[in-house]
Amino acid sequence: xxxxxxxxxxxxxxxxxxxxxxxxxxxxxxxxxxxxxxxxxxxxxxxxxxxxxxxxxxxxxxxxxxxxxxxxxxxxxxxxxxxxxxxxxxxxxxxxxxxxxxxxxxxxxxxxxxxxxxxxxxxxxxxxxxxxxxxxxxxxxxxxxxxxxxxxxxxxxxxxxxxxxxxxxxxxxxxxxxxxxxxxxxxxxxxxxxxxxxxxxxxxxxxxxxxxxxxxxxxxxxxxxxxxxxxxxxxxxxxxxxxxxxxxxxxxxxxxxxxxxxxxxxxxxxxxxxxxxxxxxxxxxxxxxxxxxxxxxxxxxxxxxxxxxxxxxxxxxxxxxxxxxxxxxxxxxxx
Amino acid sequence: xxxxxxxxxxxxxxxxxxxxxxxxxxxxxxxxxxxxxxxxxxxxxxxxxxxxxxxxxxxxxxxxxxxxxxxxxxxxxxxxxxxxxxxxxxxxxxxxxxxxxxxxxxxxxxxxxxxxxxxxxxxxxxxxxxxxxxxxxxxxxxxxxxxxxxxxxxxxxxxxxxxxxxxxxxxxxxxxxxxxxxxxxxxxxxxxxxxxxxxxxxxxxxxxxxxxxxxxxxxxxxxxxxxxxxxxxxxxxxxxxxxxxxx
Numbered sequence: 001x002x003x004x005x006x007x008x009x010x011x012x013x014x015x016x017x018x019x020x021x022x023x024x025x026x027x028x029x030x031x032x033x034x035x036x037x038x039x040x041x042x043x044x045x046x047x048x049x050x051x052x053x054x055x056x057x058x059x060x061x062x063x064x065x066x067x068x069x070x071x072x073x074x075x076x077x078x079x080x081x082x083x084x085x086x087x088x089x090x091x092x093x094x095x096x097x098x099x100x101x102x103x104x105x106x107x108x109x110x111x112x113x114x115x116x117x118x119x120x121x122x123x124x125x126x127x128x129x130x131x132x133x134x135x136x137x138x139x140x141x142x143x144x145x146x147x148x149x150x151x152x153x154x155x156x157x158x159x160x161x162x163x164x165x166x167x168x169x170x171x172x173x174x175x176x177x178x179x180x181x182x183x184x185x186x187x188x189x190x191x192x193x194x195x196x197x198x199x200x201x202x203x204x205x206x207x208x209x210x211x212x213x214x215x216x217x218x219x220x221x222x223x224x225x226x227x228x229x230x231x232x233x234x235x236x237x238x239x240x241x242x243x244x245x246x247x248x249x250x251x252x253x254x255x256x257x258x259x260x261x262x263x264x265x266x267x268x269x270x271x272x273x274x275x276x277x278x279x280x281x282x283x284x285x286x287x288x289x290x291x292x293x294x295x296x297x298x299x300x301x302x303x304x305x306x307x308x309x310x311x312x313x314x315x316x317x318x319x320x321x322x323x324x325x326x327x328x329x330x331x332x333x334x335x
Numbered sequence: 336x337x338x339x340x341x342x343x344x345x346x347x348x349x350x351x352x353x354x355x356x357x358x359x360x361x362x363x364x365x366x367x368x369x370x371x372x373x374x375x376x377x378x379x380x381x382x383x384x385x386x387x388x389x390x391x392x393x394x395x396x397x398x399x400x401x402x403x404x405x406x407x408x409x410x411x412x413x414x415x416x417x418x419x420x421x422x423x424x425x426x427x428x429x430x431x432x433x434x435x436x437x438x439x440x441x442x443x444x445x446x447x448x449x450x451x452x453x454x455x456x457x458x459x460x461x462x463x464x465x466x467x468x469x470x471x472x473x474x475x476x477x478x479x480x481x482x483x484x485x486x487x488x489x490x491x492x493x494x495x496x497x498x499x500x501x502x503x504x505x506x507x508x509x510x511x512x513x514x515x516x517x518x519x520x521x522x523x524x525x526x527x528x529x530x531x532x533x534x535x536x537x538x539x540x541x542x543x544x545x546x547x548x549x550x551x552x553x554x555x556x557x558x559x560x561x562x563x564x565x566x567x568x569x570x571x572x573x574x575x576x577x578x579x580x581x582x
Contacts, residue, residue: 023392023401025554026484026528026546125548135488135529137548203350203358248363249485249492251392251399253356275394275485283353286404311354312404312415319405 001067003054003116005149006100009061011229014120014139014151015113015270016052019128023274029254030130030138033111033229033270033293037075039322040183041115043329044072044092046160049322052122052129053115054145058296060103060112061145068097069153070117070164074183076109076294091182092333094167109294117160121152132271133229163333181332183325194220194300198288200311202257204247204279212239216281216303221265225297229271232295238263239281249277255284255292257303267292287314347427349420352399355389357419359398359427365494369396370482374559375432385422387415393558394483395492441561444526444541446475446517447572452540459502459519459536471566473497474517474538479524481560489528489546489554493562496524508534515541517564528554539564542575 005012015038018031032038032055039049054061060078073080073089080087083099089112095101103112122129122140131139140149156164167177205213221236239259252258256268258278265281269292284292285306295301306314348360361372377393380400387406392399400423404415448471449456460467479493486492501522509532512518516527518535527533528545541564545555556562567575 021390022488022553023390024484024558025488025552026486026490027488027553126553134531135546135548200351200353203352248365248395248397249483250358250394250397251352251356251485253353253399253401255353273486274392275483280352283351286354308351308354308416309414312408313413315354315404316408316413 001069001153001155002150003153004064004066005145005147005151006062006064008145008147008149009056009103010059011057012061012145013055013131013133014052014122014129014145015055015131016129017050018130018270019126019132019138022126023251026274027126027135028132028271028274030132030229030271031128032113032130034075034113034290036290036318036322037111037293038113038115040090040325041072041074041113043322043326044074044090044183045070045115045117046157046163046333047115047117047119049326051115051119052139053113054151056103056112056114058106058110062100062102063114065095065097065099065101069095070156070160070167071095071101072115073112074115075112077107078110078112079104079107080112088178088182091179092163092167094164094177106296110296111293116153118154118156121154134271160333179332194302195291195295196302196304197292198285198306198311198314199255199257199282199303200285200306200308202280202282204245205281207241207243207245207279208259208281209240209242212237212241215239216265217305220300220302223295223297223299223301227269227295227297229269231269231272232267232292234265234267234301236264239265241279245279247277247279249275252276252280253283255286255289256280257282257284269293285311285314287311287318349423351416354416355404356399356401357416357423359400359423361396361398363396365395365482367480370480370559371432373398376426376430377558378432379426379430383426385419387419392485394485439559439561440557441478441563442556443563443565444517444543445567445571445575446539446541446564447569448474448539448566450569452572453517453538455502455505455518455536456538459500459538462502463500465500470500470538473500474519474524475564475566477563479562479564481556481558481562483558484554484556487527487529487531488548489556491525491545491556491560491562493524496522498522502536504534505536508532509537512537513540515543515545517541539566540572542567542572 015032018029042051125137136142215237221234224233226233389401407415479495481491512527512533517539520535
């Protein structure tokens with residue numbers, strides 16, 4: 001069983017929850033830009049939530065399935081269609097043998113995820129299947145997917161057989177059977193602009209001028225076309241230090257808002273460098289990474305301050321929601 | 336290991352980097368003493384990891400400790416940051432080393448200087464009023480300290496460059512620097528492990544690979560190592576080009 005790429009889309013990569021433990025060797029964590037969406041996609045097909053899936057950006061690929069397979073599509077709504085029929089996201093979908101899955105216009109957000117029951121049969125690099133484009137490692141030969149690529153899949157897990165049989169009956173009435181239930185819509189974030197992104201003040205916040213500190217909270221920033229998996233460049237009020245400061249390079253992470261000397265903030269994303277020497281103005285809370293990941297160039301974003309305690313409470317609520325979801329799916333799918 | 340008295344403990348600041356990391360800040364001075372504190376702390380943390388620790392990144396004057404707030408909160412504590420800083424605070428008095436640390440590893444890096452391998456060698460020489468051979472002698476006549484690995488996989492920040500061969504970064508970075516390029520940026524020197532954009536002045540290239548994803552230790556160099564550059568001839572460069580590092 002394999003997925004064959006008839007067209008690759010704009011930027012389609014294999015991602016999991018990242019390569020951990022190697023930041024001290026200068027290796028980025030990488031992994032899904034919207035980790036919540038990937039985790040849910042995996043849970044919907046009976047995989048471990050950290051299994052590798054496909055990350056699609058804005059313009060989706062066209063994929064041919066050599067065999068029948070259970071999949072789930074989550075994240076952005078990029079108008080998925082199976083054999084020409086629109087299909088819905090955030091639920092299990094049975095793809096018959098010889099099907100073609102393709103994508104149309106982006107309706108909301110920009111990154112969608114496909115998880116395939118059983119996962120992909122790919123070699124892991126430093127404990128992960130995440131594609132880290134700059135170093136050329138992970139995923140399929142360390143690069144974005146191309147026309148003609150074929151991704152081998154592992155066999156379907158036995159525990160999904162019962163669930164699959166229930167879907168197969170429904171399939172008699174329609175090609176490409178989907179469940180009539182989906183993940184609770186309140187659990188996943190709305191991807192419409194203008195987005196409010198919650199941040200904690202960064203370690204160097206106090207070094208910025210009072211004017212810059214005020215401006216940052218009050219004004220909208222625009223995501224520029226320069227943005228990629230490494231970082232989002234923001235256009236808006238420039239931020240200035242109160243006095244020149246000599247910074248010593250130190251660790252940065254996903255969501256760090258750093259400000260280079262010219263003053264336009266950069267939000268670091270999944271493929272960010274491990275260390276940096278620019279002042280760190282703010283830090284996006286982990287629970288808002290999904291919102292951040294779905295921003296499209298030209299989208300406007302407003303930053304809202306929360307405390308560290310609030311950020312950690314949001315983190316814990318998100319993990320509790322995942323646990324609830326896992327329990328609910330167990331009930332629904334007899335996994 | 337001797338537990339130090341309160342007065343022996345250097346002023347260390349702890350502050351959050353977002354909701355899943357703590358920075359342990361040993362000061363703002365880059366130097367041997369701060370570096371020794373960073374190394375000792377990392378060594379202690381590696382031996383005594385706490386439940387929920389994800390990883391840590393040593394830098395010039397800081398160690399950033401990444402943790403999983405969810406795993407820590409499961410233990411009934413709804414304030415993971417307070418709990419983690421508590422762990423780290425309690426470690427600090429012990430994590431100062433005992434003066435009996437192993438001698439640092441000295442890694443020799445063969446370098447083909449000048450020519451196509453080091454297109455900016457003439458610039459660095461002229462800028463400093465030196466002949467190219469003098470730049471090579473000064474660059475390779477020094478033992479450098481690997482302060483940290485960062486920026487890119489396996490990229491070492493080296494301290495110890497002779498100020499006589501310092502050179503400013505290029506006005507605009509090269510879109511792609513060949514892997515193994517040895518460069519000078521201000522009073523720093525370093526080696527590009529991968530073909531990536533870079534703004535340093537390139538004076539040579541090493542045939543040794545600094546980053547090997549298939550190795551158990553993917554970065555050839557680690558913070559704390561010492562490095563010496565050894566000039567080699569073109570023939571040797573190509574002979575050694577195929578060598579992969581495997582400690």
